Amino acid sequence: MNSAIILSNINEHVQLTADERAYLESVLISRPFRHDELIVKSGDVARYIMFVNAGYIMSYYTDQEGDDHVVQFAAQGWWSGDLFSLSPDPRTIYSTKGLSDGELLLLPRSAQEQLFEKYPKFERYFRISFQTSLIRQQLRFIESYSLTAEERYLKFQLKFPTIDQYIAQKHIASYLGITPEFLSKIRKRLLLK
Amino acid sequence: MNSAIILSNINEHVQLTADERAYLESVLISRPFRHDELIVKSGDVARYIMFVNAGYIMSYYTDQEGDDHVVQFAAQGWWSGDLFSLSPDPRTIYSTKGLSDGELLLLPRSAQEQLFEKYPKFERYFRISFQTSLIRQQLRFIESYSLTAEERYLKFQLKFPTIDQYIAQKHIASYLGITPEFLSKIRKRLLLK
DNA sequence: GGCACAAGATGAACCAGGTTATGAAATGAA
DNA sequence: TTCATTTCATAACCTGGTTCATCTTGTGCC
Numbered sequence: 331m332n333s334a335i336i337l338s339n340i341n342e343h344v345q346l347t348a349d350e351r352a353y354l355e356s357v358l359i360s361r362p363f364r365h366d367e368l369i370v371k372s373g374d375v376a377r378y379i380m381f382v383n384a385g386y387i388m389s390y391y392t393d394q395e396g397d398d399h400v401v402q403f404a405a406q407g408w409w410s411g412d413l414f415s416l417s418p419d420p421r422t423i424y425s426t427k428g429l430s431d432g433e434l435l436l437l438p439r440s441a442q443e444q445l446f447e448k449y450p451k452f453e454r455y456f457r458i459s460f461q462t463s464l465i466r467q468q469l470r471f472i473e474s475y476s477l478t479a480e481e482r483y484l485k486f487q488l489k490f491p492t493i494d495q496y497i498a499q500k501h502i503a504s505y506l507g508i509t510p511e512f513l514s515k516i517r518k519r520l521l522l523k
Numbered sequence: 524m525n526s527a528i529i530l531s532n533i534n535e536h537v538q539l540t541a542d543e544r545a546y547l548e549s550v551l552i553s554r555p556f557r558h559d560e561l562i563v564k565s566g567d568v569a570r571y572i573m574f575v576n577a578g579y580i581m582s583y584y585t586d587q588e589g590d591d592h593v594v595q596f597a598a599q600g601w602w603s604g605d606l607f608s609l610s611p612d613p614r615t616i617y618s619t620k621g622l623s624d625g626e627l628l629l630l631p632r633s634a635q636e637q638l639f640e641k642y643p644k645f646e647r648y649f650r651i652s653f654q655t656s657l658i659r660q661q662l663r664f665i666e667s668y669s670l671t672a673e674e675r676y677l678k679f680q681l682k683f684p685t686i687d688q689y690i691a692q693k694h695i696a697s698y699l700g701i702t703p704e705f706l707s708k709i710r711k712r713l714l715l716k
Numbered sequence: 717g718g719c720a721c722a723a724g725a726t727g728a729a730c731c732a733g734g735t736t737a738t739g740a741a742a743t744g745a746a
Numbered sequence: 747t748t749c750a751t752t753t754c755a756t757a758a759c760c761t762g763g764t765t766c767a768t769c770t771t772g773t774g775c776c
Contacts, residue, residue: 391665391669393665393669394669395669397669399665399668399669401661401664401665446647446650450643450646450647453643453646453647453650454639454643454646454650456650456654457639457646457647457649457650457653460650460653460654460657461649461653463657464653464656464657464660467657467660467661467664468594468660470664471594471660471663471664471667472584472586472592472594474664474667474668475592475667475700476584476586476587476588476590476592478762479762479763498722498723498724499723499724500723500724507668508762508763508764509763509764509765510723510724510725511724511725511726511763511764511765511766512762512763512764513724514724514725514726515725515726515763517724517725518725518726671732671733672732672733691752691753691754692753692754693752693753693754701733701734702733702734702735703753703754703755704733704734704735704736704754704755704756705732705733705734706754707754707755707756708733708755708756710755711755711756
């Protein structure tokens with residue numbers, strides 16, 4: 331298993347010893363996925379959190395009316411946002427799908443608890459990760475109110491300059507909280523400028 | 524200082540020793556506030572995070588156009604959501620205001636770092652707190668897309684059955700992401716039902 | 717290549733929610 | 747108690763975004 335990316339990611343926040351590194355590697359599970367594969371279905375018991383080691387994935391939420399809402403795109407080097415696997419009821423409310431071929435590294439829930447017990451450094455790493463995710467999530471929430479759909483689309487393009495070739499427009503629309511038709515209009519409007 | 528509430532809050536997730544408890548109490552700072560007092564102004568260097576020991580506060584974000592967006596209400600027993608104080612640049616983007624008279628317990632940033640160093644248990648406590656906050660924040664984000672303004676208002680009333688006497692309607696409207704006028708319409712519509 | 721089917725574009729009618737304006741009621745300072 | 751200020755309600759009008767229907771353009775797939 332190639333764990334270079336996850337290790338360098340963790341190393342940005344805490345310095346791991348050889349022991350800690352070895353232990354982490356011993357509990358990670360490689361999980362390759364294919365383009366368009368449904369990796370996790372909502373309602374599943376998700377006994378792990380996911381690190382994207384290669385490729386692209388997206389997570390989405392299906393509401394009562396059966397409409398999907400894209401919550402997150404994740405590229406190489408990202409954790410997937412589904413944290414329900416860590417709370418008492420591990421049934422996830424998100425589905426996760428591959429947007430390309432790729433590989434996940436799964437960190438099982440049980441292993442994670444042991445990781446925290448054994449090496450508090452990992453607790454620190456995840457504390458920091460959750461904290462920055464929370465800040466980002468709050469900013470995104472604010473933006474969804476204070477920016478127009480067009481501004482949000484422009485921001486999206488800046489944030490994911492390369493990913494969009496992997497993502498269908500309807501999924502981008504869903505991520506932005508608008509209909510595909512309206513995204514179409516925005517794109518046309520932007521071309522004319 | 525009365526730290527019963529914060530201790531029982533922490534105790535729900537980790538068991539503190541007498542030492543740990545004493546240390547925490549020694550670094551907490553009492554900060555009383557008044558109704559309508561501006562406690563933190565956006566742009567301030569916020570060197571602490573805040574625990575509501577008594578009363579109600581709200582945090583809001585002021586956008587480029589100068590419009591306020593209420594991000595969070597917090598009652599007794601809640602941490603305030605402003606985590607920028609923990610990131611490298613501690614200038615906050617939120618303002619915080621008292622909705623009633625009350626008291627905050629401030630946990631200074633420097634003290635917090637020492638707390639984590641000295642007693643990893645606190646790292647665990649905050650890891651768990653951030654994690655559950657993140658889950659809640661994601662749910663709120665999803666709801667803002669998949670529910671109508673009226674449904675969100677009804678949910679708000681369920682979630683904060685007592686707080687609304689302290690909060691002006693325009694702040695509730697802001698929290699819900701709508702105009703005060705539109706909230707007015709919704710309330711009228713609901714009364715007629 | 718050719719067929720089937722999903723994705724994107726386009727346009728018209730429509731609606732949830734915003735904007736602006738006005739007045740009434742509440743709050744509060746002097 | 748008065749005057750000023752803020753908040754809430756109401757109503758007419760406006761608009762960003764939706765819905766639905768049709769058409770075009772991919773994109774597997776055998």
